[in-house]
Amino acid sequence: MGVATYTSGLSAFIIVLIALYLLFSGSAESFNVGRFLEESSPYMWAMVGVGLCIGLSVLGAGWGIFVTGSSILGGGVRTPRIRTKNLISIIFCEVVAIYGVIMAIIFSSKFAFVPETELYTPSNYYTGFAIFWGGLTVGFCNLLCGISVGVTGSTAALADAADPTLFVKILIIEVFGSIMGLFGLIVGLLMSGKAEPFSALQSAAVRI
Amino acid sequence: MEALFFNVDSGFLEGIVRGYRAGLLTTSQYHNLTQCDTLEDFRMQLSQTDYGNFLANEPSPISTSTIHAKATQLLVDQFNYLRSNAVEPLSTFLEYMTYAYMIDNVILLITGTLHERDTHELLERCHPLGVFDTMPALCVATNVEELYHSVLVETPLAPYFRDALSASDLDDLNIELIRNTLYKAYLEDFHKFCSTLPYPTGEVMHQILAFEADRRTLNITINSFHSSLSKDQRARLFPSIGRLFPEGNNALARSDDLEGVKNACEYIAQYRAFFDTAAGQTNGSGPGLDDTDAALTRLENAFFAHEVHLNKLSFLQQFQYGVFYSFVKLKEQEIRSLTWIAECIAQEAKDRVGDFVPIW
Numbered sequence: 001m002g003v004a005t006y007t008s009g010l011s012a013f014i015i016v017l018i019a020l021y022l023l024f025s026g027s028a029e030s031f032n033v034g035r036f037l038e039e040s041s042p043y044m045w046a047m048v049g050v051g052l053c054i055g056l057s058v059l060g061a062g063w064g065i066f067v068t069g070s071s072i073l074g075g076g077v078r079t080p081r082i083r084t085k086n087l088i089s090i091i092f093c094e095v096v097a098i099y100g101v102i103m104a105i106i107f108s109s110k111f112a113f114v115p116e117t118e119l120y121t122p123s124n125y126y127t128g129f130a131i132f133w134g135g136l137t138v139g140f141c142n143l144l145c146g147i148s149v150g151v152t153g154s155t156a157a158l159a160d161a162a163d164p165t166l167f168v169k170i171l172i173i174e175v176f177g178s179i180m181g182l183f184g185l186i187v188g189l190l191m192s193g194k195a196e197p198f199s200a201l202q203s204a205a206v207r208i
Numbered sequence: 209m210e211a212l213f214f215n216v217d218s219g220f221l222e223g224i225v226r227g228y229r230a231g232l233l234t235t236s237q238y239h240n241l242t243q244c245d246t247l248e249d250f251r252m253q254l255s256q257t258d259y260g261n262f263l264a265n266e267p268s269p270i271s272t273s274t275i276h277a278k279a280t281q282l283l284v285d286q287f288n289y290l291r292s293n294a295v296e297p298l299s300t301f302l303e304y305m306t307y308a309y310m311i312d313n314v315i316l317l318i319t320g321t322l323h324e325r326d327t328h329e330l331l332e333r334c335h336p337l338g339v340f341d342t343m344p345a346l347c348v349a350t351n352v353e354e355l356y357h358s359v360l361v362e363t364p365l366a367p368y369f370r371d372a373l374s375a376s377d378l379d380d381l382n383i384e385l386i387r388n389t390l391y392k393a394y395l396e397d398f399h400k401f402c403s404t405l406p407y408p409t410g411e412v413m414h415q416i417l418a419f420e421a422d423r424r425t426l427n428i429t430i431n432s433f434h435s436s437l438s439k440d441q442r443a444r445l446f447p448s449i450g451r452l453f454p455e456g457n458n459a460l461a462r463s464d465d466l467e468g469v470k471n472a473c474e475y476i477a478q479y480r481a482f483f484d485t486a487a488g489q490t491n492g493s494g495p496g497l498d499d500t501d502a503a504l505t506r507l508e509n510a511f512f513a514h515e516v517h518l519n520k521l522s523f524l525q526q527f528q529y530g531v532f533y534s535f536v537k538l539k540e541q542e543i544r545s546l547t548w549i550a551e552c553i554a555q556e557a558k559d560r561v562g563d564f565v566p567i568w
Contacts, residue, residue: 063212070215074223078230151211154219155526158226 042119042128042198049128049135050107053188056139057100057146064093064150071154075161082160085167089153092178096146099185103138106189107131110197118201127195134191141184148177210406214527217295222526224293225535228286229523231258232542234568241549242561247272250553254546272550279543284336287536297405301529303364304398305536309338310365311394315387317346318355322378351378352386368393381436388428388445395421395447405529412522412530416537419518421450422479423511429460429469430504451476466500482510512565516541520567538567 022028068089076083110127156170214222233241237257244250247270251263262278263270291302313334320330327347334343342359349355355378356369372389395417402413425446432442443461447453452460452472459472473479485506519537522530545564552561 067211067215067219070219071223074220075227077224078227147212154211154215158223158526161223161227162230 038120041116042124045128045132046107046111046198049132050104051135052132052139053107053135054100054104054139056136057103057142058097060143060146061093061095061097061100062146063143064096064146064148064153065090067147067150068093068153068157072157075157079161081164082157086153086157086160088171089149089156089174092149092153092174093146095178096142096149096181099181100138100142103135103185103188107135107192110192110195112198114198114200119198121199121201123196124198127198130192130195134188137191138184138188141187142181145178145181145184148180149174152177210408210527214406218298218529221290221293221298222531225290225531226523229531229535229538232538232567233257233546235566238545238549238564238566241546244553247275247550247553250275250550272547272554275550276543276547279546280336283536283539283543286539287337290532298529298532300401301405301409302532304401305533306337307364307368307394307398308391309335310340310363311338311368311387311390313338313343314346314360314365314390315383317343318349318378318383318386319380321347321349322380322383349378352382365390365394368397385437385441385445388424391424392445392447395424396449399449402529408525408528409530412525412528413533416515416518416522416530416533418450419515421447422452422456423515425450425452425457425460426469426473426479426507426511429463430466430507433465452479466503478514482507482514485510509563509565512541512544516565516567541565542567 019031022031068086072083072086072089110131114124152170152174156167156174159170160167237253240253241250244253248268251270254263255261259279259282262282263275266274266278287302291299294302316334317330321327327344330347331344340363342362345359346355349358352372356366360366360369368390371393372386399414399417399421402417403410405413428442428445439461443457446457446461448457450457456472456475460469463469463472470480470483473483516538519534522528522534545566548564549561552558
């Protein structure tokens with residue numbers, strides 16, 4: 001805890017310092033969110049979105065698998081019959097990573113090379129932001145879904161070891177947890193569905 | 209939040225200990241055991257349980273003390289497996305659990321030496337979980353100061369001895385005082401340690417340790433009625449944790465008889481129930497036992513039953529260390545029950561064979 005408090009305190013201090021410096025040196029106008037959004041490349045937003053999408057999904061899946069896996073290992077020592085059945089929990093966690101991969105592939109189908117002079121069109125801005133926020137949505141949904149399935153799966157393994165009749169009952173709860181990742185997938189699809197692939201400046205498009 | 213990181217260090221061991229707990233005897237297995245006519249039958253029945261062939265290599269007229277020793281050995285093996293796989297802070301937690309046995313061993317050795325028993329015989333009777341290197345040297349000590357400086361200062365028990373050093377020479381009363389002072393310090397320290405652990409552990413252990421403390425408080429009070437222990441000294445032995453602390457402890461420190469003890473526990477529903485069951489059955493007590501003695505025996509059994517109940521509860525919560533403590537306590541209780549059943553079979557006292565505390 002000490003490290004977290006220290007780090008957050010330090011970063012807050014630095015942010016305040018920079019803000020005050022900008023303010024008192026008369027250059028506070030350089031802190032301009034709108035200009036930052038306009039000047040940063042839509043490619044950057046799209047790539048970061050895809051990276052967050054797959055990265056957070058894999059983080060969630062991996063976290064879930066180790067939480068479940070260590071419990072299956074321990075429980076399986078005295079009751080080896082749980083090991084095959086409880087692979088279902090591992091698969092549920094793995095599915096979360098697959099959601100991330102699917103979304104990353106769909107997002108990356110929008111990529112195409114466009115010369116820089118013709119990049120800054122409203123359509124390309126829209127594609128970049130849609131992929132960024134879509135990727136973030138999918139990534140966080142899958143991160144939390146993976147953890148929730150992992151913790152439930154760990155409980156399922158131990159409960160199954162103690163009493164085989166409990167397995168199916170806990171599995172139902174686990175299925176509900178794993179559906180949440182699907183929600184993220186669907187919303188991510190909708191968010192990026194309207195986005196056109198990156199394309200060069202057309203005569204109809206308005207130059208900003 | 210505990211679920212996120214608990215399994216990194218202790219998920220495997222929690223699975224193991226829950227596997228061990230599934231091996232505890234069930235009611236139907238106890239039922240089969242109580243039906244046995246000879247200890248050979250008993251051995252046969254046990255071989256079909258989780259105990260397996262642990263008595264297979266013993267010569268045929270088997271004694272109850274062998275059963276007890278072998279079953280304890282199984283528990284010790286399991287505990288050592290857990291301990292050798294544990295990392296911080298679980299390893300410290302498991303260390304703390306052995307301190308209670310160390311205290312018992314120290315007291316056993318001092319008492320034995322005082323009564324001039326054979327050292328080797330005493331060392332064999334020590335609980336294997338509480339063995340430490342310098343233990344045989346305990347037998348040469350003649351007073352507390354010497355005991356502390358020559359032997360105990362290097363053991364983890366040393367800080368607990370701080371309050372016990374005032375007692376000068378070793379006689380039966382003083383040894384009892386030392387035991388209870390050590391236990392008080394130990395329970396308080398263990399409780400403090402548990403509350404530093406991540407969230408559910410402290411809560412679960414608080415329930416168990418609070419009852420343990422209350423049980424000691426009640427036992428000290430009841431046992432001190434006919435001794436030369438002054439009320440002041442008695443009050444100093446009470447652990448300052450537990451549900452009776454502080455009001456009940458004050459009332460207990462002033463009480464003179466069993467009635468006073470009962471009144472002190474009046475405000476805690478579970479504890480009141482112990483005295484109700486203990487008193488309610490007094491009319492039907494067996495011959496040869498004094499009424500008070502019978503009531504006290506029942507009280508003791510009610511304590512054991514409640515301890516088993518609390519320990520069972522800790523298995524209902526995942527991602528906490530309480531299961532490790534509870535498993536050892538339940539296993540101990542099971543060994544006590546097994547020994548009791550074996551003893552009843554050996555002495556052909558079939559009518560009392562059901563007087564053990566079943567677990568599941």
